[in-house]
């Protein structure tokens with residue numbers, strides 16, 4: 001094990017905001033000096049070469065190499081959240097009076113499949129279409145959440 005600098009320089013430490021325990025075991029940090037460079041609490045040492053990839057990028061590559069199933073976990077999380085967001089979007093469209101015909105076309109599936117998947121009772125959490133401001137906030141929240149998940153999936157959060 002290598003320990004990060006004890007000087008409390010949080011700017012020089014990196015963590016993947018993954019929430020996946022095997023990835024949580026890796027914390028990156030910088031070692032100063034001519035022989036310095038990126039390092040990890042697991043003992044990995046990166047290349048101090050100034051013309052190489054950015055030091056945090058080297059460390060990020062190390063983590064994805066050390067935890068090869070990490071993208072699977074991250075994308076499974078994205079898919080799970082995207083399904084929730086899709087269901088919420090369908091509920092919102094239903095609340096606003098969209099037909100199953102329109103919803104199924106938008107989702108790229110048959111009307112029967114759309115109804116089978118989302119035909120349950122509407123939940124109370126869906127804002128009323130009579131309140132446009134709440135509605136807009138709800139919509140913005142869904143979109144920003146989806147963007148955040150995709151951003152994270154690409155490994156740049």
Ligand SMILES: [Zn+2]
Pocket residue numbers: 025026027040041042043044062063066
């Ligand atoms: Zn590591």
